[in-house]
Amino acid sequence: MQLRSLVVLVALFGFSFSVSAQKFYTKNGLLSFFSNTAFENIKADNNQVTSVLNTQTGELQFSLLNNAFHFKKALMEEHFNEDYMESKTYPKSSFKGSITNIKNVNFSKDGVYPVSVTGELSLHGVTKKISTTANISLKGGKISGAAKFSITLADYQIKIDDTVKDSIAKTIEITVSCLYDQKL
Amino acid sequence: MATSTKKIIRISVVALVLAAVGLGLWMWNKPHKDIKNAHAIDITAEKLYQTFITDSAKAKTAYINQVLEVSGTVSQVSENQQQQQIIFINTGVTGASINCTMESKASSIKPGDQIRIKGVCSGYNSGDADMGLPGDVFLIRGYPTNN
Known part of the structure; x- marks a missing residue:
């Protein structure tokens, strides 16, 4: 092998290693939703959120299985999966987007960095563009991310029966919290 | 009258x-289903994972939302943000696990241990091929049955 080819190979290997070292992930992130009405508050948690963050490009992805949401009441969980989310037909929800100002985050210094996130949320067979603010936190070298935003159920073709329309809010608050403790 | x-x-x-x-x-x-005392499908971690990879239609019908008792070798023990114990069972595929969220903590479990966990299978989340992340099969409401 010529020396030039060898140099190119070594450089390519070094480049791919440095890029891959910028990806952090979790498969046990937390996503909660909260529905607030005068009649009733409903909360559910999903602790099996897979998320990948590329700290160099800001690329950010989330995905979760809808039937892993846990409710306080078994009946609510049943209705969520069978009547509203239709988890058999639409088993997965996902987000694909990016942190648009990733350069504002200093990944070598502890702190809380406000960021802007934009991308496409796919839920119940409908994909819509969303934007929100979030915080990226660095603590002892560990990266975590947190965001809170709202979605309107009608935007995702989720229909609520007239009989329970006073118990379920039209707009649901979503909270996401991920500790990116694994490296790709 | x-x-x-x-x-x-x-x-x-x-x-x-x-x-x-x-x-x-x-x-x-x-109440929620009593997982501890429910009838469970006995399966190894390797077989469960391979079924989802090679025949997802069969795996979805046979395992999703069913109570399984999965056996295998523990590869990682951690906690999620709600302080629930997370146990990864080795599937024989690098970076891929049976990802179990436990309902009760078992402090003595460590990587390398042989384990049997009873829980509800939520399914396979495919990770991200573009980013080189393999998927996991998820088990929720888990209980260790051999500790």
Whole structure:
């Protein structure tokens, strides 16, 4: 092998290693939703959120299985999966987007960095563009991310029966919290 | 209408209303499935994972939302943000696990241990091929059955 080819190979290997070292992930992130009405508050948690963050490009992805949401009441969980989310037909929800100002985050210094996130949320067979603010936190070298935003159920073709329309809010608050403790 | 007939109708109506209210209350407060004492499908971590990879239609029908008792070798023990114990069981595929969120903590479990975990299978989340992340098969409401 010529020396030039060898140099190119070594450089390519070094480049791919440095890029891959910028990806952090979790498969046990937390996503909660909260529905607030005068009649009733409903909360559910999903602790099996897979998320990948590329700290160099800001690329950010989330995905979760809808039937892993846990409710306080078994009946609510049943209705969520069978009547509203239709988890058999639409088993997965996902987000694909990016942190648009990733350069504002200093990944070598502890702190809380406000960021802007934009991308496409796919839920119940409908994909819509969303934007929100979030915080990226660095603590002892560990990266975590947190965001809170709202979605309107009608935007995702989720229909609520007239009989329970006073118990379920039209707009649901979503909270996401991920500790990116694994490296790709 | 005779007084006795009216009385019977009145009692019947009250009984029906009480039964309907009772049924409604029972449904509303119905507890979650008792995983510890539920019948479970016995399967190894490798077989469970491979079924989802090679025949996802079969795996979805046979395993999703079912109580499974998965056996294998622990590869990682950690905690999620709600302080629930997370146990990864080795699937034989690098970076891919049976990802178990436990309902009760078992402090003695460590990587390398042989384990059996009973829980509800949520399915396979495919990770991200573009980013080079393999997927996991998820088990929720887990209990260790051999500790």
